Amino acid sequence: VQLQASGGGLVQPGGSLRLSCVASGRIFGINDMAWYHQAPGKQRELVAVITSDGLTNYADSVKGRFTISRDDAKYTVYLQMNSLKPEDTANYYCNAQIFTSQWYPGRSASDIWGRGTQVTVSS
Secondary structure, three states: OEEEEEOOEEEOOOOOEEEEEEEEOOOOOEEEEEEEEEOOOOOOEEEEEEOOOOOEEEOHHHOOOEEEEEEHHHOEEEEEEOOOOHHHOEEEEEEEEEOOOOOOOOOOOEEEEOOOEEEEEOO
């Protein structure tokens, strides 16, 4: 099972980008899906998370500007980023809790990370 992120790039301040992350492989369900970012020299931080029920939570720094969504039929999570700021510049990683086997008592999800996609906000 793997996650493949895409959609990063160079954008001017105030611009928008939409990141996508697709899960592939032997999948029997997905719980939480999330986006993290990591700037050079800094720790990886949670940007946004969405549960299997569609509940969302955001870092204070992106509230009102970013929107996380998911399409379970496509095993895909999205991050719509609007009103981008230079401080949003970072490598963005997707993360998901994926069930890789059919249900059995005590089954737990695997914590899967995708490779990052670089977002650069600069004029």
